[in-house]
Each structure stands twice: as C-alpha cells, then as structure tokens.
Amino acid sequence: xALKERLRTWKRLFWLLILFALGLLGLYLYxxxxxxxxxxxxxxxxxxxxxxALLRDNFTGLLHPWARPEVLTCTSWGAPIxxxxxxxxxxxxxxxxxxxLTIGLTVFAVGRYLEKYLARFLETAEQHFMVGQRVVYxxxxxxxxxxxxxxxxxxxxxxxxxVARERRWQDVSMQRMHTLHEALGGRLGREARFVFxxxxxxxFHGAFGPEALAESVAQLHSWHYRWPRWLLPYERDARSAxxxxxxxxxxxxxxxxxxxxxxxxxxxxxxxxxGQRRDRELGLEARWHDESHLNxxxxxxxxxxxxxxxxxxxxxIGSRAEIRRPRLLWAPKEYALLRD
Numbered sequence: 001x002a003l004k005e006r007l008r009t010w011k012r013l014f015w016l017l018i019l020f021a022l023g024l025l026g027l028y029l030y031x032x033x034x035x036x037x038x039x040x041x042x043x044x045x046x047x048x049x050x051x052x053a054l055l056r057d058n059f060t061g062l063l064h065p066w067a068r069p070e071v072l073t074c075t076s077w078g079a080p081i082x083x084x085x086x087x088x089x090x091x092x093x094x095x096x097x098x099x100x101l102t103i104g105l106t107v108f109a110v111g112r113y114l115e116k117y118l119a120r121f122l123e124t125a126e127q128h129f130m131v132g133q134r135v136v137y138x139x140x141x142x143x144x145x146x147x148x149x150x151x152x153x154x155x156x157x158x159x160x161x162x163v164a165r166e167r168r169w170q171d172v173s174m175q176r177m178h179t180l181h182e183a184l185g186g187r188l189g190r191e192a193r194f195v196f197x198x199x200x201x202x203x204f205h206g207a208f209g210p211e212a213l214a215e216s217v218a219q220l221h222s223w224h225y226r227w228p229r230w231l232l233p234y235e236r237d238a239r240s241a242x243x244x245x246x247x248x249x250x251x252x253x254x255x256x257x258x259x260x261x262x263x264x265x266x267x268x269x270x271x272x273x274x275g276q277r278r279d280r281e282l283g284l285e286a287r288w289h290d291e292s293h294l295n296x297x298x299x300x301x302x303x304x305x306x307x308x309x310x311x312x313x314x315x316x317i318g319s320r321a322e323i324r325r326p327r328l329l330w331a332p333k334e335y336a337l338l339r340d
Contacts, residue, residue, distance in 0.1 A: 042226040047074035060087040083308040084325045087211045096210035102134040104192030117200045119148040124204035181269035189262045196259035208327045214305035216264040219257035222309040235292040241275030242292035255291035
C-alpha cells in the first residue's frame with residue numbers, strides 16, 4: 001500500500017509539473033511580458049576555442065568571436081554567427097570594394113503594405129544598406145505607379161517589377177519564392193552577384209554592410225534565438241514538404257532576411273517553390289508558409305553565414321544586453337488593417 005501511495009504521489013507531482021510548464025509556456029507565448037524576460041536565462045551555448053581560432057569570413061578575414069563571450073558565435077558545422085564586435089567593418093567595406101560588387105536587395109510591396117511601409121524601407125536602406133557599394137533595389141508590386149520616388153546615391157538603382165495581386169496575404173507570401181526564382185534567373189541575376197531578400201514591414205536602423213555577405217546567409221529569428229530546439233515552431237505535419245521531425249533543425253531562421261550568391265539563392269527558391277507546390281497539390285499549407293520551407297532548406301543545406309538577431313530585431317521584445325547595435329527593426333505590425 002505504501003508503494004502505491006508513493007506512486008500516486010509521484011504521478012500527481014508529475015502532472016502538476018506538466019501543467020505548470022504548459023501554463024508558463026502559454027504565458028510566454030501569449031501573456032505576461034515578464035515571462036518573456038526570463039528567456040535571457042536560457043543558455044545560448046559556447047563556441048569551442050578550437051573552432052573560434054579557425055573562423056574566417058570571405059569579407060572580413062579572421063573573425064574575432066572571443067570578443068563576444070556571452071553569445072554563441074559559431075555553428076556546429078563551422079559557420080560564423082555574426083555579432084557586433086566580431087568583425088572589422090572597415091575590412092569588410094574594403095574587401096567588397098576590391099571585388100567590385102553589385103548587390104541586389106529585393107522587397108515585395110503588395111496591397112496596403114506599399115503605402116504603409118515601402119517609403120521608409122527604401123529611405124532607410126539608402127542611409128544604412130551597403131553604403132558605398134553598388135546596389136540595385138528590386139521592388140515587386142502590383143502597382144508600379146504607386147512606388148515612391150526616393151533619392152538614390154550614385155551607383156544605386158531602383159527597378160520595379162509588376163506582380164499579380166493574390167487573393168489572400170498567405171498566397172502573396174507563398175508565391176514569393178517562385179517569383180524570386182524567376183527574377184534571379186533573369187535581369188536581377190545578371191546585374192547582381194549577391195542578393196538579399198527582405199520583408200517590407202521593417203526599416204534600417206544601423207549599418208548593414210558587406211560583413212553580412214556570404215554564399216548563403218540565414219537570419220536568426222529575434223523571437224526564437226534562445227529557445228530550445230524542441231520548442232521551435234517548425235512545421236510538424238509529416239505530410240508537408242516543409243516538415244522537420246523531432247530532433248531535426250539547428251536554429252529557427254527568419255524569412256524576413258535571407259541572402260547569398262545568385263546561384264545559391266536560385267537553389268533555395270527552387271527548393272521552397274517546389275515544396276510549396278507539392279503541399280498545394282496535397283491540400284496542405286505549412287504553418288509559417290514560405291518561412292517553414294526556408295527552415296527545411298537550411299536544415300538540409302547549412303548556411304555559410306548566420307546573422308545574429310542584431311541584424312533584424314523586434315523592439316517589442318525590449319532591450320537585451322547582447323543586442324548592442326540593431327541593424328534592422330521590425331515596424332509595428334497592423335495585420336488587422338493590412339491583411340484584409
């Protein structure tokens with residue numbers, strides 16, 4: 001009897017702990033901001049000293065990961081995670097100029113997103129994005145005549161590409177990969193050597209320079225960069241082409257910023273567009289649309305460089321000691337107004 005009583009006690013304790021954990025998770029995701037602040041207690045991991053000594057970058061030469069001991073500065077496959085202080089921006093700028101690069105920046109401004117966000121995105125890009133480099137902006141919109149006129153520095157161009165207006169905002173997101181794939185195979189791919197693809201509902205706040213360039217570049221999601229892998233919002237429906245099984249995945253990457261060489265991005269966009277097409281044929285839609293497929297791609301094909309959350313930060317999270325110099329900031333999201 002005593003054994004049975006102890007088992008019942010342990011069983012009650014076990015379920016109480018489960019309920020407590022679920023309650024905390026609910027508050028963390030949807031409730032009290034104070035729960036979100038506890039996230040800083042989750043360890044990020046440490047880059048091994050042997051790996052830190054070998055970290056190099058195409059544009060900045062030898063990196064300085066030891067300058068940021070409080071954060072993770074490398075991946076398990078040896079790619080650098082770029083934080084402020086781990087690189088010399090002057091070296092990156094000089095190297096990019098020596099390579100005589102043209103860098104593309106694509107953005108979709110469809111529906112009310114054009115009036116709400118595009119002007120500020122382009123104006124701040126002129127102040128902070130690849131300053132001193134040749135840049136071609138590609139704006140994809142269904143209303144080319146409504147694209148604002150922005151004063152551009154010498155050597156920087158703005159091109160506008162017409163796209164069809166989709167019925168649902170989800171379809172705009174899902175169609176993006178196919179549209180990008182075609183553009184990269186056309187004039188954009190001929191004009192630029194490296195390309196960044198970004199969401200329009202954000203704005204530049206600090207220097208976003210050549211230190212971000214690499215063959216393939218992924219962005220750590222600012223809301224998920226400290227989360228344990230089992231909690232990351234990957235697609236879990238095994239029928240979907242975007243699905244990751246338990247135990248799979250490295251980080252959770254944000255589809256608001258990704259980039260790389262034209263060839264690498266052709267591969268990424270082809271993979272995502274193919275997966276989305278297969279899902280549609282099965283009547284499926286991944287949980288986070290093209291972002292889910294992007295995360296599947298980077299699990300299968302590891303990025304050569306990972307950008308820290310400093311490169312795309314959400315002010316709603318609040319201040320964090322490790323976020324020294326935000327480069328992009330999320331603009332206020334007004335989904336009820338913009339996604340009708």
